[in-house]
Amino acid sequence: MPNTSSSVFRPPEKQPAAPILIKEVAGDLLDKCVLCETDTPYKQNTHIDLREHYVEGAGQLCKECWDKTYDSKDRSVLFG
Numbered sequence: 001m002p003n004t005s006s007s008v009f010r011p012p013e014k015q016p017a018a019p020i021l022i023k024e025v026a027g028d029l030l031d032k033c034v035l036c037e038t039d040t041p042y043k044q045n046t047h048i049d050l051r052e053h054y055v056e057g058a059g060q061l062c063k064e065c066w067d068k069t070y071d072s073k074d075r076s077v078l079f080g
Contacts, residue, residue, distance in 0.1 A: 034059035035069075 030039040031046070040053070040060050048054045053066040061069065 031060045033062035033065050035061060035065040038062050 029044045031042045031044050032038065033040055034055075040062050042051050042060060048056070051060065053061045053063055055061060
């Protein structure tokens with residue numbers, strides 16, 4: 001019986017690459033508070049370790065919204 005399998009290695013055909021979406025952030029734009037949408041004193045490209053009132057998983061808060069949300073004495077969440 002003849003050998004029907006090819007002995008030549010053929011790499012799999014390449015699938016078209018999915019487009020890569022990149023959002024450019026201008027360094028001069030100020031970040032907005034995630035609650036009241038007012039401008040904060042931080043630019044969008046400022047690292048979070050250099051910011052005050054940043055909440056990981058939520059985003060940047062302005063000082064007023066931070067004070068309304070967290071107790072200024074012990075930084076615990078206020079309920080009510």
